Amino acid sequence: MASRRVRRSAASLLICVPLLVTGCASRAHEAGKAKSPKANGRGSASAPVVMFLGDSYTVGEKRVQPETTYAAATARLLGWQVVQGGRSGTGFVNPSSKHTPFDKLFEDQLGWRPPPALLVVSGGHNDGKYPAGKVSDAARTLLQKIRSRWPKTRIVLIGPMWGSDHPSTGALAVRDGLRTVASQLKIPFIDPFTEKWITGDRDKGTGNAARYIKPDGTHPTLDGHRYLATRLAEDLRKAGLAHPAGSS
Template sequence: MGNRLAKGDRRRLWAAIGASAVAVGVVIAYGVGSLTDAPQEAVVAGDLAADGTETGQHAIVPDAEKGEQPEPVVVFIGDSYTVGQNTPLEGIGFTERLSELRDWQPVNLAISGTGYAKSHEQSWCPPEGCPAYAGVIDDAVAADPDIVVVSGGRNDMWLEDQAAVATAIAEFYTQLRAAFPTERLIVTSPLWSDGPTPAVLLPIREQVAEQATRVGAEYVDLGDLFEDRPELITDDDIHPTADGLELIAESVDALLTPVATAG
């Protein structure tokens, strides 16, 4: 299953990343997948009263009993840009920052190197290989999300049969909507790095927009987010830096319906 961080952990993580000197240490200290949902209020030992009972102890009260709405569970499907490859946020990507901004509980099911049609068999993949996006729909269903976010598509441009890519995009969104008939679906445009967007990626963007809209998903057009911004791309000339991942999160947040606030 994906990686989840409690809201407080997300805030501490991103605050630490803002201080570049300690960014890597923070991620190593916490470890991907080692952060679990923390209780809203810790149990604090107090003094003993005259009758022997303990005073000053705070009970752990679930959010539901406090009258608070639980954070929506949000599944992310995507590629290395969603994974956060080659950064201190590897395995987390932009999902935690976006979730912090929108009060979501993220489950990151993204797999590096995959796409709508692209799968592969790298050494770190399970025996059956790393599936294209449709291959993680069952895992997404198992997470019982309120929202599904799909962000990727750039890896499909390397495939020779682009007609098959178009078919895969259409079939994926048909399957995704069938699996989540009433849930909110959010789709971002496929992103490129800091150079000009290759011509072969443009029709993939158009197909993703068309098919996402067809099934009633919210399409978020990020355009050429990193063009002429090499400082936001890592030394591999492919993946966004931690600052680049934050830009993705903040750009998606700005283009979605504003988060409702109390009062």
């Protein structure tokens, strides 16, 4: 019985692949069109632990739970055990109403854990109202801290995500700054703007935004999260990071 309790306790710290299968599958009928990403069948014993740090795209918001975001869906596709950190409305500088920018969220939610094989940092959407240089400095400080804390952990930086193909001027400046920081630190950078993850405009009924973005014009639908997961998984495969080795 003790061993069972230990296993249950450990499982509660991770949103593991079997849970993700159940969580996403339960929403498949609601989504209607998009198919849920299928788990790749890799045994859990060999599944790498991957962490995400981000905003509402990563951890969810109204009617989108953490286990149904693109982060969890990517874990299903690639056979990871995933831990999702972050908070809606936050960024590298923007603290949201809870006064918790990414640096504090990393310390509170992730930094005390054993090092993962891979950490995906995804943000910048909520930082567009701040000077791009300030955002870049905060991102650099955070990424250097992560590298110092977990020297064997691979890191990927994802630029801002947007609900249409015409992001704000501030978001573009933040994207440019983050790309420069990633280059300086030799960290792979994924750019949803340049890669046109989202096209068109939901309000105009154009591009894939009509299907993948909610009426708020910002956040992905359940279909949208599954689609974003396929784009991220494709980029990670190209970067050789789909199956990161353990960091211990």
